[in-house]
Amino acid sequence: MLSESTSWPNLPPRVKSRFLPVNGLRMHFLEAIPETPRADEPLGLIILLHGFPELAYSWRKVIGPLADAGYHVVAPDQRVCGRTTPAGISAQTKFDDSLLPFQMTNMVKDVVGLVHSLGYNSVVAVVGHDFGSPIAAYCALIRPDLFRSVVMMSAPFTGPPQIKPVPLPKDDLQLDPTMQMLSDALGKLDPPRTHYTHYYSTRQAGSDMLNPPNGLHAFMREYYHVKSASWEGNHDPKPHPTAVTGPADIVATMAALPHYYVMGEPTMPLAVNGCGPSGDDSWLTDEELAVYVQEYARTGFQGNLNWYRIKVLSGWEADCELFSGKRIEIPAMFIAGSYDWGTYQVTGAAEMMKEKVCAKMEDQDFVLIEGAGHWVQQEKSVQVVNELLRFLQKTRK
Known part of the structure; x- marks a missing residue:
């Protein structure tokens, strides 16, 4: 077991580990702050959300370079991943535990709570990879006043579910x-x-x-x-x-x-x-x-795994039906590896995201990085950082 004081391998020394109380969690995150903040504008916050089976550590090659570009960069271990635990609880999550904490709106609340705990009322960008991608997308969809741009990685977002004429009963065992x-x-x-x-x-x-x-x-x-x-x-x-x-x-x-x-x-x-x-x-x-x-x-x-159970089990996405038909109205970007089947595993998902769900996703901001697979920010971190900085420079104008 890694102690809280242990340094992870190949993590830049300036990337620090700390905890904050957030939405009933003791949330762990990695962060880096520019050594020389920009004098011409306030420090901007970037939130990086990992997927499965990953951790905040998955952003180890990205956090430092983004901070070097002048941003305050924060990558949390998401709910009950890594060192983020419900307050006072350290045991493993069990299959029969409640799924309520893992509903999408509560996962978004985790991110919003972290932003507020850090003392910010605006976020330059929320970036999500794999299952972090829909969480980032819902952050942008639900709170466009808080998040100024969104980057979805390796998992296209097809929008919130439609309101069902007859609501499905919540069932912890039955598929939709x-x-x-x-x-x-x-x-x-x-x-x-x-x-x-x-x-x-x-x-x-x-x-x-x-x-x-x-x-x-x-x-x-x-x-x-x-x-x-x-x-x-x-x-x-x-x-x-x-x-x-x-x-x-x-x-x-x-x-x-x-x-x-x-x-x-x-x-x-x-x-x-x-x-x-x-x-x-x-x-x-x-x-x-x-x-x-x-x-x-x-x-x-x-x-x-509870993230996926929420997605496929009967009735557990009903909280997101409230946003049925709503589009992402802030600037949006998609990044994936050219050898990642995740972009195309759902027929038409990438096209729907570009053409219907994201009102401000430009053609040049749908990026497939050559030579990378699903773990794009780990496999080709330099290219990912370059694309992120290009996009962020454009959205600052």
Whole structure:
């Protein structure tokens, strides 16, 4: 277990770790403040939100350079991830714990609370990667008065759900009817398949991933590798937009996705087994990987998995129906790796985000970084920082 005083490997010395009480949490975050603040304008705040299975540490290559450009940069461990815990509680999140804290509006409240606890009433940009992407998007959608721009990474945002004529009952175990139909259709394939989000909603997923057959270190190495540009399977075919003309096409298109999205194995550890590199990935050393392994060995995966359960289980997205039809009206950007299937795993999602959901996403601000996979800010951090600074310079005008 890493102590609170331990320095993480390859974290710039000026990046500090601290805690604040936020929305019932003891929230941990990494931050960097410019050594020489800009004299011509107030210090601007950037919030960086990680995804799964990541941590604030995932932004280690980005925090320092953004601070060097004159910004106060803060990357929190999100709810019950890493060192962020409910006040006075240190035990792992359990499957039968309440899902209420993980509803999207409460996750947004975590971010808003952090901003206020830091003493700001305006945020230059909220940036979210993977599952942090929809959280950042909802921050922008719900509080455009607080967040001046938004950057979504590796997961296109398709907007809030429509208000249902008959509300779905909240159910901790049953899939949303649409998700259930998809699950049933994938289960009838030969061989049967399971969408990874459906698997993540099951009782056994947390235990499977915490106790994989070959050990946690090997599993996490394989999981990170298989979704990166380092894995050759993401090169042929290279990720590309998909077309759907009818219901049958949906299942066929999804079945063609890589096996880490639509699984032919009963567990995620088995799905990625054997997909690790021959050595360390150049973008993620064994020493860096050990940070994730040690933190997730301590916290477990269930808190992260609850994000996905909220997304696919019956009735749990109802809080976001309040914003049905609402668009993101602040300047918006999307960044992903060119070898990341996450951009195209949902047919039409990227186009919907660009054309309907984001009122101010310019063509040049939909960026696919060549040579990167899903972990784009870790694989190609210099390019990500350059794109962020270009976008932020434009939005300051």
